[in-house]
Amino acid sequence: MATKKSVGDLKEADLKGKKVFVRVDLNVPLDDNFNITDDTRIRAAVPTIKYLMGHGSKVILSSHLGRPKGVTPKYSLKPLVPRLSELLGVEVKMENDCIGEEVEKMVAALPDGGVLLLENVRFYKEEEKNDPEFAKKLASLADLYVNDAFGTAHRAHASTEGVAKYLKPSVAGFLMQKELDYLVGAVANPKKPFAAIVGGSKVSTKIGVIESLLAKVDILILGGGMMFTFYKAQGYAVGSSLVEEDKLDLATSLLEKAKAKGVSLLLPTDVVVADKFAADANSKVVPASGIPDGWMGLDIGPDSIKNFSESLDTTQTIIWNGPMGVFEFEKFAAGTEAVAKKLAELSGKGVTTIIGGGDSVAAVEKAGLADKMSHISTGGGASLELLEGKQLPGVLALNDA
Numbered sequence: 001m002a003t004k005k006s007v008g009d010l011k012e013a014d015l016k017g018k019k020v021f022v023r024v025d026l027n028v029p030l031d032d033n034f035n036i037t038d039d040t041r042i043r044a045a046v047p048t049i050k051y052l053m054g055h056g057s058k059v060i061l062s063s064h065l066g067r068p069k070g071v072t073p074k075y076s077l078k079p080l081v082p083r084l085s086e087l088l089g090v091e092v093k094m095e096n097d098c099i100g101e102e103v104e105k106m107v108a109a110l111p112d113g114g115v116l117l118l119e120n121v122r123f124y125k126e127e128e129k130n131d132p133e134f135a136k137k138l139a140s141l142a143d144l145y146v147n148d149a150f151g152t153a154h155r156a157h158a159s160t161e162g163v164a165k166y167l168k169p170s171v172a173g174f175l176m177q178k179e180l181d182y183l184v185g186a187v188a189n190p191k192k193p194f195a196a197i198v199g200g201s202k203v204s205t206k207i208g209v210i211e212s213l214l215a216k217v218d219i220l221i222l223g224g225g226m227m228f229t230f231y232k233a234q235g236y237a238v239g240s241s242l243v244e245e246d247k248l249d250l251a252t253s254l255l256e257k258a259k260a261k262g263v264s265l266l267l268p269t270d271v272v273v274a275d276k277f278a279a280d281a282n283s284k285v286v287p288a289s290g291i292p293d294g295w296m297g298l299d300i301g302p303d304s305i306k307n308f309s310e311s312l313d314t315t316q317t318i319i320w321n322g323p324m325g326v327f328e329f330e331k332f333a334a335g336t337e338a339v340a341k342k343l344a345e346l347s348g349k350g351v352t353t354i355i356g357g358g359d360s361v362a363a364v365e366k367a368g369l370a371d372k373m374s375h376i377s378t379g380g381g382a383s384l385e386l387l388e389g390k391q392l393p394g395v396l397a398l399n400d401a
């Protein structure tokens with residue numbers, strides 16, 4: 001990927017008094033009371049915003065939160081305003097929309113160095129469709145574009161890719177630059193043996209990455225919601241666990257390809273199952289080959305933790321995306337915590353450890369181990385796609401340096 005122009009390359013005159021559309025990834029985990037449970041992504045967005053404020057720009061922040069279908073109050077960005085204001089040291093303004101007359105008025109009233117947060121851009125279906133008219137409406141709010149949303153750079157959406165066609169210059173923010181500098185270097189030439197650990201719940205988007213990973217890694221560990229599609233493909237009973245029915249053939253072929261390529265593909269040998277998706281569910285450990293009817297797998301079991309830990313002992317580079325279980329519920333957090341501890345221990349012995357993804361990073365933060373890792377990335381899917389060798393549309397759209 002050609003080196004992209006950075007916000008740091010712009011001159012004083014390019015920024016002073018200018019309206020800057022800044023795409024950030026503020027897709028942070030919130031609890032049922034809308035408290036932020038991990039603010040890593042907000043903190044990571046601060047350097048670029050402060051730089052723009054300090055250069056007298058009018059900062060227009062745009063982000064998504066979750067995967068809403070239309071306007072959904074639960075996915076409003078409003079709960080983020082107090083923390084963002086606190087971190088920036090200014091009162092961040094917010095409007096109920098991301099386009100339209102009211103937003104335009106707020107932008108017009110913004111002082112130099114002021115910050116406006118637009119409402120969740122995914123409240124419009126046109127965002128994910130990368131609709132040109134919608135992108136034009138977003139672009140019309142500003143004079144130039146800064147993309148600092150590394151976590152969403154693998155999506156060709158209106159606010160991550162489309163707007164760049166209508167705003168010049170379009171440049172990378174400091175977080176985007178930092179992530180690319182680290183990850184491209186680390187994954188282009190990883191110290192071997194190289195292991196990837198993939199879990200979490202975004203099975204349909206991440207299972208596709210596995211095929212490319214098989215060409216890069218020596219060890220591939222699968223856990224979290226990812227594992228049940230592989231179990232079912234092998235004919236195991238999975239109860240009511242998360243399964244992507246239309247990916248069963250893909251899972252079978254991935255198992256065969258791993259064998260043919262000599263990649264050690266490890267699936268959990270035991271599973272912690274629950275009788276409902278809740279913090280107070282009844283739970284028990286069962287072998288992976290037999291999840292009883294009416295039960296769902298919500299974590300990897302103790303035998304799997306032991307096997308995974310032993311296999312990681314031989315590695316020199318590890319990339320991890322996706323928790324091993326539903327770590328938000330204490331009863332199902334042991335697998336994720338054990339992997340986090342193992343990576344922290346190996347980091348101390350010189351192994352390169354890279355953790356990516358909103359929830360994975362939240363889990364590592366919760367365990368108090370983030371500062372032990374080689375790199376904490378704000379992108380899970382984005383870092384996996386980089387590792388595959390893919391070009392990220394949100395980066396490609398920016399001006400070359």
Ligand SMILES: Nc1ncnc2c1ncn2[C@@H]1O[C@H](COP(=O)(O)OP(=O)(O)O)[C@@H](O)[C@H]1O
Binds near residue numbers: 199201
């Ligand atoms: N066995 C499982 N069944 C259902 N959800 C799971 C399971 N294991 C993990 N998860 C969920 O996966 C979510 C994170 O997935 P994902 O978004 O893919 O990770 P990241 O944000 O790190 O990229 C967590 O909220 C976690 O509760």
Ligand SMILES: O=C(OP(=O)(O)O)[C@H](O)COP(=O)(O)O
Binds near residue numbers: 066151356379
């Ligand atoms: O949380 C995100 O990705 P991640 O879970 O892969 O780290 C990004 O905000 C992108 O979200 P999306 O996967 O709904 O496009």
